[in-house]
Amino acid sequence: xxxxxxxxxxxxxxxxxxxxxxxxxxxxxxxxxxxxxxxxxxxxxxxxxxxxxxxxxxxxxxxxxxxxxxxxxxxxxxxxxxxxxxxxxxxxxxxxxxxxxxxxxxxxxxxxxxxxxxxxxxxxxxxxxxxxxxxxxxxxxxxxxxxxxxxxxxxxxxxxxxxxxxxxxxxxxxxxxxxxxxxxxxxxxxxxxxxxxxxxxxxxxxxxxxxxxxxxxxxxxxxxxxxxxxxxxxxxxxxxxxxxxxxxxxxxxxxxxxxxxxxxxxxxxxxxxxxxxxxxxxxxxxxxxxxxxxxxxxxxxxxxxxxxxxxxxxxxxxxxxxxxxxxxxxxxxxxxxxxxxxxxxxxxxxxxxxxxxxxxxxxxxxxxxxxxxxxxxxxxxxxxxxxxxxxxxxxxxxxxxxxxxxxxxxxxxxxxxxxxxxxxxxxxxxxxxxxxxxxxxxxxxxxxxxxxxxxxxxxxxxxxxxxxxxxxxxxxxxxxxxxxxxxxxxxxxxxxxxxxxxxxxxxxxxxxxxxxxxxxxxxxxxxxxxxxxxxxxxxxxxxxxxxxxxxxxxxxxxxxxxxxxxxxxxxxxxxxxxxxxxxxxxxxxxxxxxxxxxxxxxxxxxxx
Amino acid sequence: xxxxxxxxxxxxxxxxxxxxxxxxxxxxxxxxxxxxxxxxxxxxxxxxxxxxxxxxxxxxxxxxxxxxxxxxxxxxxxxxxxxxxxxxxxxxxxxxxxxxxxxxxxxxxxxxxxxxxxxxxxxxxxxxxxxxxxxxxxxxxxxxxxxxxxxxxxxxxxxxxxxxxxxxxxxxxxxxxxxxxxxxxxxxxxxxxxxxxxxxxxxxxxxxxxxxxxxxxxxxxxxxxxxxxxxxxxxxxxxxxxxxxxxxxxxxxx
Numbered sequence: 001x002x003x004x005x006x007x008x009x010x011x012x013x014x015x016x017x018x019x020x021x022x023x024x025x026x027x028x029x030x031x032x033x034x035x036x037x038x039x040x041x042x043x044x045x046x047x048x049x050x051x052x053x054x055x056x057x058x059x060x061x062x063x064x065x066x067x068x069x070x071x072x073x074x075x076x077x078x079x080x081x082x083x084x085x086x087x088x089x090x091x092x093x094x095x096x097x098x099x100x101x102x103x104x105x106x107x108x109x110x111x112x113x114x115x116x117x118x119x120x121x122x123x124x125x126x127x128x129x130x131x132x133x134x135x136x137x138x139x140x141x142x143x144x145x146x147x148x149x150x151x152x153x154x155x156x157x158x159x160x161x162x163x164x165x166x167x168x169x170x171x172x173x174x175x176x177x178x179x180x181x182x183x184x185x186x187x188x189x190x191x192x193x194x195x196x197x198x199x200x201x202x203x204x205x206x207x208x209x210x211x212x213x214x215x216x217x218x219x220x221x222x223x224x225x226x227x228x229x230x231x232x233x234x235x236x237x238x239x240x241x242x243x244x245x246x247x248x249x250x251x252x253x254x255x256x257x258x259x260x261x262x263x264x265x266x267x268x269x270x271x272x273x274x275x276x277x278x279x280x281x282x283x284x285x286x287x288x289x290x291x292x293x294x295x296x297x298x299x300x301x302x303x304x305x306x307x308x309x310x311x312x313x314x315x316x317x318x319x320x321x322x323x324x325x326x327x328x329x330x331x332x333x334x335x336x337x338x339x340x341x342x343x344x345x346x347x348x349x350x351x352x353x354x355x356x357x358x359x360x361x362x363x364x365x366x367x368x369x370x371x372x373x374x375x376x377x378x379x380x381x382x383x384x385x386x387x388x389x390x391x392x393x394x395x396x397x398x399x400x401x402x403x404x405x406x407x408x409x410x411x412x413x414x415x416x417x418x419x420x421x422x423x424x425x426x427x428x429x430x431x432x433x434x435x436x437x438x439x440x441x442x443x444x445x446x447x448x449x450x451x452x453x454x455x456x457x458x459x460x461x462x463x464x465x466x467x468x469x470x471x472x473x474x475x476x477x478x479x480x481x482x483x484x485x486x487x488x489x490x491x492x493x494x495x496x497x498x499x500x501x502x503x504x505x506x507x508x509x510x511x512x513x514x515x516x517x518x519x520x521x522x523x524x525x526x527x528x529x530x531x532x533x534x535x536x537x538x539x540x541x542x543x544x545x546x547x548x549x550x551x552x553x554x555x556x557x558x559x560x561x562x563x564x565x566x567x568x569x570x571x572x573x574x575x576x577x578x579x580x581x582x583x584x585x586x587x588x589x590x591x592x593x594x595x596x597x598x599x600x601x602x603x604x605x606x607x608x
Numbered sequence: 609x610x611x612x613x614x615x616x617x618x619x620x621x622x623x624x625x626x627x628x629x630x631x632x633x634x635x636x637x638x639x640x641x642x643x644x645x646x647x648x649x650x651x652x653x654x655x656x657x658x659x660x661x662x663x664x665x666x667x668x669x670x671x672x673x674x675x676x677x678x679x680x681x682x683x684x685x686x687x688x689x690x691x692x693x694x695x696x697x698x699x700x701x702x703x704x705x706x707x708x709x710x711x712x713x714x715x716x717x718x719x720x721x722x723x724x725x726x727x728x729x730x731x732x733x734x735x736x737x738x739x740x741x742x743x744x745x746x747x748x749x750x751x752x753x754x755x756x757x758x759x760x761x762x763x764x765x766x767x768x769x770x771x772x773x774x775x776x777x778x779x780x781x782x783x784x785x786x787x788x789x790x791x792x793x794x795x796x797x798x799x800x801x802x803x804x805x806x807x808x809x810x811x812x813x814x815x816x817x818x819x820x821x822x823x824x825x826x827x828x829x830x831x832x833x834x835x836x837x838x839x840x841x842x843x844x845x846x847x848x849x850x851x852x853x854x855x856x857x858x859x860x861x862x
Binding site for chain 1: 633634637641644663664665666667668669671672675676678679686702705706709710738739740742743744746747750751754755757758761762787790791793794797798
């Protein structure tokens with residue numbers, strides 16, 4: 001429903017517009033005052049009726065001082081069914097010389113055709129004197145050219161004073177603008193306040209209208225008054241400019257009156273003259289704060305300060321709140337002073353501090369105190385240290401840093417007995433996970449113990465295989481050596497056996513040769529056997545007895561059975577030597593004797 | 609006499625060369641550590657890379673290069689060197705932590721290999737000793753085995769022989785295992801079947817050519833198995849089983 005209303009409305013409007021197009025377009029120029037006096041304001045207006053135009057071109061207004069414009073306005077009227085729309089461009093100008101001047105034609109393009117206004121002639125009569133605008137002022141640009149200050153300097157001027165021109169960054173400077181006049185000031189208005197780029201600035205309130213004081217400047221007496229006083233804190237280093245203050249003042253000047261005019265003679269004739277005046281500009285050298293001896297706690301404070309730390313109580317119970325007050329007081333850039341946040345125990349609940357600062361400029365210096373009020377709530381009992389605290393500032397007079405440090409405050413926090421004991425193990429403490437502040441890689445390895453070369457491997461290398469072969473070879477060699485040794489050992493038994501039979505053969509050679517002669521055979525057999533035994537144990541043949549042989553054999557650790565065997569055989573040989581028995585063949589006896597010798601040779605004990 | 613002198617000279621010279629070889633990386637390494645401590649990561653990287661250029665390797669070297677890359681926010685390179693640590697040496701808690709931390713910097717989230725615990729234990733076993741140590745221990749065990757068998761052969765009594773046989777079989781088993789581990793380690797170190805993606809973004813194709821279908825996109829830091837090589841192309845497999853072809857230049861072999 002609402003939408004429909006809108007549509008109807010817009011249709012109605014369209015109709016109105018189309019009706020408006022029907023009206024013929026007009027373009028006229030007019031002035032607010034004609035004639036006009038110099039120093040008066042006048043409005044020149046160019047009005048376009050019943051059309052919307054663009055491409056407005058103003059005529060040259062070089063005969064006037066342009067104070068403002070072009071100001072554009074448009075209106076739309078709907079009266080008794082008739083519509084009219086208008087667009088106007090206006091300039092505020094001030095004539096500064098007498099005579100008749102013609103304002104030329106302005107032009108605009110409307111409805112596709114160019115329209116121009118008729119020129120207007122303006123008569124300017126004598127009024128107050130106005131200085132001519134400088135030649136480079138562009139008409140219609142809106143910039144008002146400043147009247148030359150030196151023209152008025154004879155009567156009035158503003159001067160800027162700085163208490164210092166070479167300061168450290170953050171050091172206070174006081175800028176004072178003073179006006180000097182020889183005539184009384186009827187009216188004044190601030191044209192342009194200085195901007196103080198690169199400074200933090202604050203106005204010093206001047207209590208009331210400043211009294212004019214007589215002052216001698218270059219041999220002339222002026223009345224001076226402070227018009228503005230600012231404290232400045234340079235925020236940058238280098239050359240900073242303190243801007244000029246621009247003012248418009250109206251002076252009441254005494255005129256050379258008509259000497260015949262009684263009124264003039266009594267009261268004098270006065271004329272009010274407007275002046276645009278500007279103060280001088282000054283530059284300030286801002287030095288950076290020295291790096292040498294800068295304390296860690298330095299945070300930009302420059303001036304002369306005091307620092308104090310207060311705590312509301314030192315003995316308290318857990319969960320009780322305490323206030324920690326840090327206070328910086330003194331003279332300097334207090335507003336910029338900031339403290340390094342103290343480190344509080346992690347078991348304390350802390351809040352952002354309440355910061356309050358009270359500064360005054362009454363003495364012309366930034367003066368006062370700044371306080372940081374921390375609210376702390378210890379959550380567990382124990383003895384805690386807060387601090388130590390440090391505050392430092394740069395003293396520009398002494399040109400050095402000053403650090404004020406305060407000792408740590410010891411707090412005795414008792415356990416909160418009112419807290420309920422939850423369990424046997426945890427006396428009312430809420431368990432928390434350890435907070436991870438940040439994650440970073442583990443630190444590097446500082447020792448590299450074992451270096452090796454890429455692509456070099458011992459296992460499978462020639463040396464490795466060589467070692468394998470060597471070990472294997474060594475054991476195979478050892479095996480064969482051992483085997484050979486064992487074989488050799490068995491060989492000696494055989495050798496001894498063969499050797500023994502050889503000995504027997506040698507000894508019994510004669511007996512064997514005489515085997516066909518029984519008497520000689522037994523004799524030789526006995527001799528051979530006893531000779532062998534005598535040789536064997538190195539016994540003299542004359543001492544050869546059975547007992548002696550048995551003794552020697554025992555000494556040689558022969559087993560008893562062998563000794564027995566040898567003794568029996570010896571007995572037997574002795575017996576057959578004298579009474580030969582026919583029942584035993586001589587070959588068998590020879591063999592028996594040889595066996596006996598073999599036995600002695602073979603069973604020679606190792607210890608012998 | 610002259611010949612003896614010559615031999616002695618050669619021996620002395622080689623000793624000098626060996627000690628010089630060992631000395632130089634240590635100096636550079638200390639320089640790198642000092643630079644790292646001063647947060648001069650470029651200097652540290654230069655020193656460590658110089659050592660790497662000489663063909664020397666050590667767990668600490670790879671670990672530190674990885675750390676320097678991490679500090680310079682080159683996470684792909686960091687991962688590459690941490691993985692090299694794992695390839696050549698057994699893992700440590702610090703290394704595991706660094707790898708986990710580096711992993712968090714990457715875009716692609718891949719499932720953890722279910723066999724990774726077994727694989728890691730196996731890796732730790734294979735890299736428990738270095739190759740020379742495996743070889744020396746293996747050779748010693750080979751000697752012991754031989755000795756044990758000799759006892760079996762030479763024992764006079766049946767019980768002693770039985771005992772010796774038992775010991776010799778045990779020694780033989782150990783000898784084979786240790787030497788095998790040495791060979792497995794060598795094989796593992798020489799293998800080039802793992803790679804880390806270093807390009808910020810890599811298209812994985814279905815075939816080794818640009819015109820084939822694009823299967824998926826992976827990003828820096830992904831550890832891939834290299835299954836096959838064909839010209840400039842590699843067939844890779846991810847830990848979740850996906851596989852496809854990508855250009856050789858997109859990754860670096862661990």
